[in-house]
Structure formats: C-alpha cells, structure tokens
Amino acid sequence: MEKEKIWYLKRLKLFGGPRAEEQIRELDKIAHHKQYLKNQTVFLPGDRRRLVYLLKKGHIKLCRISPQGKSLTVALLEPGEIFGEIEALDNRPTASVAESLNALEPVTVCEIQHKDYVRYLHQFPEIAIKVLMLVGARARQMEARMEDLAFRSVSSRLANLFIELSEKYGEESPHGIRIRMRLTHQNLADLVGANRETVTAFLSEFRREELITQNKGYFFILEKDKLNMIR
Amino acid sequence: MEKEKIWYLKRLKLFGGPRAEEQIRELDKIAHHKQYLKNQTVFLPGDRRRLVYLLKKGHIKLCRISPQGKSLTVALLEPGEIFGEIEALDNRPTASVAESLNALEPVTVCEIQHKDYVRYLHQFPEIAIKVLMLVGARARQMEARMEDLAFRSVSSRLANLFIELSEKYGEESPHGIRIRMRLTHQNLADLVGANRETVTAFLSEFRREELITQNKGYFFILEKDKLNMIR
C-alpha cells in the first residue's frame, strides 16, 4: 500500500543515486495529496500560498492572462511533472494561472509548502541540481517559443506546435500520431499566441492538405515532415 | 592583491552564510580569466565547450538568430552576472549567441568548465539553490516578455522596455534617468522583436512627446509614468 502511495513520485525523474529510496520517502512525507474537480483553477496570479505541486493525474495548463482578458498558455503539463513555486526567489507571487485542461476527470496533485520544499532541497542537494536542470530546460523552450512569436507566422507556429505536441504527448495509432489530450481550437490559439478564428482557418487548411485530422477533440498528426516545412 | 583578484566574485550575490569565504575562494580556483575584444562573440549556437561564464567588465547580450538572419535579444547582462551553460541538462549545445554589446572597451569574463561547475555545485549545494532561484527569476522575466510579444503592440513593448531598462540599468542624472549602456535603435528593435524602422518611428514620437531623449548613443528617460500608460 505504501508502494502504491508513492508510485507517482517515481515518474518524477528527480531521484537517483544511493539515496533514491530516502529521497522519495522524505518527499512523500511533506507532500499533501489533493484533488481538483474539473475546470477548477489550482492557483491564480497573486497566490500567496507559494506552493509547489506534483501533478499525479490529469493535465494542467499554465497561462498568463492579459489585462484585456486574452490568455497565453506558457506550458502544458503531464502527470509526473513538477510546477508552481519551484524557483521562487523574491516575495512576489506568481503571475500565472494554473488550471486543468478540458478535464473530463478530476486533476490530482500533491501540494508542498514552500518552506518544506526549500528544506528538502537543502537536505538533498542533488535534487536541487536536478530541479535546476529542469527549470533550465523549460527556460530554453521558452526562448525558442519567444523566437517563434517574434519571427514566425501563425501557420508556422501552429505547424511547429503540432510537432512539439506529437513529440511530448504523441502516441502511435492506426490513424496517425494521436495527441493524448483534448484540445480545442481556442487552446491551440492560446498556445501559439493567435486568434481563435485564425487558427481555425489554418486548421481547415491543414486538414484539407491531409496533414492532420481531428476527432472528438483529439488531434492526429498525419504528415509530420510536411508540417515541418510550413513557413 | 588576492583581494583585488576576487572582487568581481563578490558582486555575484551567490555567496553567503558561514562558508562564504570558502565559496569564493573555491570558485576563483576553477574560473579562468579571459578577455574578449570588442565585437567578438563569446559563444555561438552549437558551441560544444559548454562553458559557464562570469561577466566581470562590459556588457553582453544573449541573442537568438532566426534562419532569415533576424535577431532577437533574449537577455542583457551586466558585470556580476552569470551566464552560459548554467542549467545545461541534455547534451544539446546552446541555441543562443552571446556577444558584446556595442563595446567600446573589451569585455572581461571568467570561464568555468562545465564539469568543474557541476562539481562546485555539489560541493556548495546552497549555491545550487541560489542559481536555481536566479534561473527561475529569469524564466519569469521571459514569461512576461512572451506575454508582451503575444499581446502588446510595438509601441507598448518599447515603452515597457524603457521602464525595465531604467530599473535595471538606470541611474539618476540631471537630464533624467540615464541608461548606462549604449544602445542603437537596432538593439532596441532586437529587444522588443520588431523592425528597426518601426522602432525609429516610435522613438521619434516618444521624443516629440518629451518622454525620452537620446544623446551619443545613450538614452534618457524623462517621463517614466507616461511611458507606463502607452497602450
């Protein structure tokens, strides 16, 4: 049963070395299981609780909301990922929103108090270094997305998004690579920083050219290399 | 003389606690002093040396270059800042360029081999945590800039850039807040992800409205709060 309880921690790729067992046990001690019903937000901009989260089940999107109410999705998260105030330096609260993504079932997370988290990192410095690498990798991805926003057209960003999605969330299927999360056109628009209508138009085009298909909210990538060539 | 040699490390804000002295001494052992003449690049995309750098003198910009040769500046660095492969996870080399910024004098840095750096972090885990916070803070800044790119107009981004510059690099002067680094219109354009001509046009407008002035490559901010209100 104990084993059952910590399975999710094993997906985290944060642990390793001779102390791995201990690392997992200690993290489990400070992590508090919690469920969010669908379409509930996990945290909002300005949240002062400064929690660190481990995603156990479901999908989460991290967004930024503009003053005019438009939304930009900064990251999509899968079970096993860590998020929240993992790198909180100053006292400023987050500027992002975390919410479940078109969830059909509830989202399950573990919450960790920030002070427990910092104590834990001091206890297991190897893990601090791994978290550093993780945050760094995400920073690089963001750089790449910034470059896209600055230089590339919506169709190009959208094509690129499908390639990234297929790499991170794709699974082979008889009808092409299936993206294993429900995504609306609005979701895609928020991911590429564009208008929903514009996205819909390009999706129609992609479908006409048989690069992708769409079924009950799930997308299938048919021609990955052709998508790669869209300017 | 020894004191002279490590002054630059004291600017780093990475050290602290009872072991601060030791931290600095050990870092100095693995850091190799190096000078770059003006307009030399420190590293290019694909650089496999995977070095970590400490900036001692001069300014550095980190850029991304698009396939069409357009450049987006990801970060501006001042003396005392750390950059390079501070968070290198995978074996992929950087996608960014680091080059000196309109340098009139040579840029001075310290280079650290990546393996020495990792060993150092293991030796002083407190520092790994500080680097984590630092990388995190930069990641948040990038999120904010992504939001800007996605939602805001060039004039708004430009006004916002001046506010950020005045906060990070500004110093009071009789003629307003002086940005203490030489910046061309092209530099600004690269920072906000826009066309040089477009930027020049808005700068003329800002100058006409007496929000900023420009003198020998240096900018002065006159009306910070009015800049804040530009949509």
Add this chain to the structure above:
DNA sequence: TTTCATATGTATGCCATCATACAATGTATG
C-alpha cells in the same frame, strides 16, 4: 579635415492577422 561606414529619419504600398459578425455543428444535461 576629409572620408567612409554606421546609424537615424521618414514615406509608401502591401499583407498577415485581428475584430467582428453570424451560421452551423457538436455535445452535455435536464
């Protein structure tokens, strides 16, 4: 000082993307 390269200033037409509008379809829920 003269020369040359770099940086700045301004105008023009063009085009990608947005905002708006509305119809059509899909899907959850009583």
Add this chain to the structure above:
DNA sequence: CATACATTGTATGATGGCATACATATGAAA
C-alpha cells in the same frame, strides 16, 4: 429527446507592422 451552451466554420473590412527605398546625420578613422 429536447434544449442550451460550447465549439467550429467562414467571410468581411480594418489596420498594425513589415519591406523597401532612399535621404540625412553622426562619428570613427585616416
């Protein structure tokens, strides 16, 4: 099944910012 709501599809005009073009200014080097 019927209803309501969310999502998708498509067209339209408006426009911000880009590319292009070229003139002028600035300042470093000779």
